[in-house]
Amino acid sequence: xxxxxxxxxxxxxxMGQEVILRCVPISNHLYFYWYRQILGQxxxxxxxxxxNEISEKSEIFDDQFSVERPDGSNFTLKIRSTKLxxxxxxxxxxxxxxxxxxxGPGTRLTVT
Amino acid sequence: xxxGEEDPQALSIQEGENATMNCSxxxxxxxxxxxxxxxxRGLVHLILIRxxxxxxxxxxxxxxxxxxxxxxxxxxxxxxxxDTASYFCATDGGYGGxxxxxxxxxxxxxxxxx
Numbered sequence: 001x002x003x004x005x006x007x008x009x010x011x012x013x014x015m016g017q018e019v020i021l022r023c024v025p026i027s028n029h030l031y032f033y034w035y036r037q038i039l040g041q042x043x044x045x046x047x048x049x050x051x052n053e054i055s056e057k058s059e060i061f062d063d064q065f066s067v068e069r070p071d072g073s074n075f076t077l078k079i080r081s082t083k084l085x086x087x088x089x090x091x092x093x094x095x096x097x098x099x100x101x102x103x104g105p106g107t108r109l110t111v112t
Numbered sequence: 113x114x115x116g117e118e119d120p121q122a123l124s125i126q127e128g129e130n131a132t133m134n135c136s137x138x139x140x141x142x143x144x145x146x147x148x149x150x151x152x153r154g155l156v157h158l159i160l161i162r163x164x165x166x167x168x169x170x171x172x173x174x175x176x177x178x179x180x181x182x183x184x185x186x187x188x189x190x191x192x193x194x195d196t197a198s199y200f201c202a203t204d205g206g207y208g209g210x211x212x213x214x215x216x217x218x219x220x221x222x223x224x225x226x
Contacts, residue, residue, distance in 0.1 A: 031212065043155065043200065043216040056213055091155060098212040099143060099204075105154035 002026040004104035006092050012110045013082055021077045021107045023092030031095040032075045034067065035103075036060070036088040043091065049075065050098070082111045117217050118201060124223040131188045133220040135201030136181075142204050144177060145214065146186050149198045158186075158199075193226045 005024045013019050025032050034046040047057040049067055057065075066078045075094075079086055089108050093101040118135045125131050135144070143162045147155040161168045161177045161184065168175045174187040188195055198221050202214040 033213070035214075035216075042218055043202075043214075045213040045215070048213055058213075089152075093155075093214075095212070100145065100157060100160045101212075101214060102157055103147070103155040108152075 004092055004094055004102055006090075006104035006107050008107060009105065010108045010110070012112065015084060015111055016081050019079050019082055019109065021079075021090050021092075021109070023075045023077070023094075023104055024073055025075055025092065025094030026096075026102060027073070029094035029096045029102075031098040031101075032067075032069070033093040033095070033101060034077045035091045035093060037091065037106075038088045046077075046090075079109075082109075084111050087111045118199070118220045120220060121218070122221045122223070124225065125191055127191060127193055127224055127226050129191055129224075131191050131195070131222055131224070133186045133199050133222070135184045135186070135217055137184075137201070137203050137215075137217075138182060139203070141179070144175075144184050144204075145202045146173075146175060146184075147200045147202060147216075149200065149219070151197075155200070188222075191222075191224045193224050195222060196224045197222060 007022045032049040035043050037043045045058050047061045048055045064080045068076050087110050089106045091106045092104045095101045141163055145160045146158040149155050159170045159175050161175050172189045177184045198219040200216050200219045202216045204212050
């Protein structure tokens with residue numbers, strides 16, 4: 001069964017550094033998402049991406065964040081200058097129809 | 113107010129028993145989805161129920177939806193130790209189009225004792 005994959009599984013970075021989190025969505029899916037989950041808290045929506053552009057972003061998704069689909073298979077989330085409060089589990093999700101969303105295993109980002 | 117609040121927050125049962133988790137939400141929805149998350153792992157999609165459906169089954173899972181009460185329940189029958197996980201409901205908040213962002217609840221932590 002096709003799955004969403006994410007790399008790396010764990011990323012440790014220093015405050016102020018740039019990080020790129022990578023995702024390979026399910027191949028015939030058209031809608032892509034990033035969510036995050038701070039330890040012990042709810043899963044929060046960050047951004048949705050469709051037809052090669054951002055369709056919606058949350059308040060969390062400020063100028064430090066960007067997304068890109070550089071080729072036909074990858075979907076990336078970049079954080080330009082990480083802060084301590086960016087430490088969280090980041091989940092990529094994809095959907096064929098924009099309804100049922102399938103999540104990857106997540107990247108645990110630790111900012112020190 | 114929070115969209116998608118589950119209760120109970122934690123539930124402990126014996127293997128073989130049924131587990132029922134509830135979710136309440138506040139806005140109109142087009143659909144509601146249930147996900148499972150094992151500790152520190154990703155979210156596994158369990159089942160989706162549309163706003164015009166009242167009940168849906170998938171294996172040992174039974175989901176009900178009452179849009180008049182803005183609530184849903186997830187029943188896991190004949191539970192197994194491997195069902196131990198957190199369970200979340202997620203709604204689309206009634207949005208349409210290309211957005212369909214999910215709004216997650218706080219989750220129910222289910223522990224199934226062998």
